[in-house]
Amino acid sequence: MVDEATPATPPALGGVEGAPAAEAARCGFVALIGAPNAGKSTLVNALVGAKVSIVTHKVQTTRATVRGIALADDTQIVLVDTPGIFAPRRRLDRAMVKTAWNHAYDADRVCLLIDARRGLDEDNEKILEALTEVRLPKSLILTKIDLVDPPTLLALAEKANAVTAFDETFMISAKTGDGVDDLKAHLAASMPQGPWLYPADQISDVPARQLAAEITREQLTLRLHDELPYSATVETETWKSLRDGSVRIEQAVFVEREGQKKIVLGEKGKTIRAISMAARKEIAEMVGAPVHLFLFVKVRPRWTDDPERYREMGLDFWR
Numbered sequence: 001m002v003d004e005a006t007p008a009t010p011p012a013l014g015g016v017e018g019a020p021a022a023e024a025a026r027c028g029f030v031a032l033i034g035a036p037n038a039g040k041s042t043l044v045n046a047l048v049g050a051k052v053s054i055v056t057h058k059v060q061t062t063r064a065t066v067r068g069i070a071l072a073d074d075t076q077i078v079l080v081d082t083p084g085i086f087a088p089r090r091r092l093d094r095a096m097v098k099t100a101w102n103h104a105y106d107a108d109r110v111c112l113l114i115d116a117r118r119g120l121d122e123d124n125e126k127i128l129e130a131l132t133e134v135r136l137p138k139s140l141i142l143t144k145i146d147l148v149d150p151p152t153l154l155a156l157a158e159k160a161n162a163v164t165a166f167d168e169t170f171m172i173s174a175k176t177g178d179g180v181d182d183l184k185a186h187l188a189a190s191m192p193q194g195p196w197l198y199p200a201d202q203i204s205d206v207p208a209r210q211l212a213a214e215i216t217r218e219q220l221t222l223r224l225h226d227e228l229p230y231s232a233t234v235e236t237e238t239w240k241s242l243r244d245g246s247v248r249i250e251q252a253v254f255v256e257r258e259g260q261k262k263i264v265l266g267e268k269g270k271t272i273r274a275i276s277m278a279a280r281k282e283i284a285e286m287v288g289a290p291v292h293l294f295l296f297v298k299v300r301p302r303w304t305d306d307p308e309r310y311r312e313m314g315l316d317f318w319r
């Protein structure tokens with residue numbers, strides 16, 4: 001069973017469980033960057049083979065940087081799923097964009113994802129130009145190829161490579177699985193030789209209590225995004241393993257105003273109950289045990305200006 005801190009287990013000194021012999025092992029970091037909705041989280045989940053990053057059709061669902069850990073034979077690929085890059089206006093936006101670029105500079109390889117249907121719009125042009133300054137191995141990944149025809153794809157690949165020279169261009173659909181295995185094999189081959197950082201069975205370094213909060217936020221976003229754009233956040237406040245093997249989890253849903261609290265609760269508490277039920281099911285799957293989930297909606301005015309909330313979400317605070 002996964003406990004609240006399981007995925008955050010620090011790497012053991014002198015080798016980790018299930019790792020190959022030192023001469024054979026490879027391990028490295030791959031940063032996935034792109035405009036909001038490019039398909040980064042979906043790709044991380046496809047490469048890891050499990051859900052470690054939340055995905056919605058609404059933009060900006062990834063706030064914290066979620067690492068997925070993918071294995072390919074003797075290679076461990078640590079995937080850094082960054083928040084979408086776009087022209088930031090509010091403080092939360094600026095923190096997300098800054099966090100994305102900081103992680104890109106720390107990686108062994110940077111992969112730019114471009115939604116093939118969206119093509120080279122202003123956001124993507126800007127990211128491509130900024131990437132010319134990054135002195136690291138770079139790959140281009142055209143995503144959602146199930147939605148466009150081959151000539152459009154080729155033209156897009158050519159145009160993007162004319163702005164930034166990529167080592168390789170991949171064309172994938174995380175939805176159908178097209179090209180994903182090939183991409184994984186290439187990423188693995190380009191990782192440096194070195195010991196694994198995580199045990200073989202670890203798929204994320206995000207603590208389970210944070211993943212559980214992300215799962216609830218995903219349900220909130222799915223149901224209430226239009227009424228509550230970006231002004232809600234979720235934190236796991238308590239996590240107790242009970243004698244019968246189940247887990248009791250209390251989470252706070254923070255909103256900025258009283259009116260938003262009413263929206264989250266819904267008529268006679270209907271909305272929060274539906275969110276709680278859906279989240280409980282997913283959290284129980286992740287934990288591998290029955291879960292009792294309790295959600296409390298709290299008003300915290302101006303939480304988007306509070307550095308502590310940013311730390312909780314794994315973002316860099318930036319004045």
Ligand SMILES: Nc1nc2c(ncn2[C@@H]2O[C@H](COP(=O)(O)OP(=O)(O)OP(=O)(O)O)[C@@H](O)[C@H]2O)c(=O)[nH]1
Nearest residue numbers: 037038039040041042057060061062084173174175
């Ligand atoms: N048709 C199709 N849809 C996809 C594919 N990959 C992702 N999507 C959809 O695109 C939307 C955005 O995907 P995400 O993985 O959340 O994108 P992201 O880049 O992580 O988004 P942010 O969190 O906003 O930065 C979701 O509705 C996905 O289901 C794909 O290969 N094909």
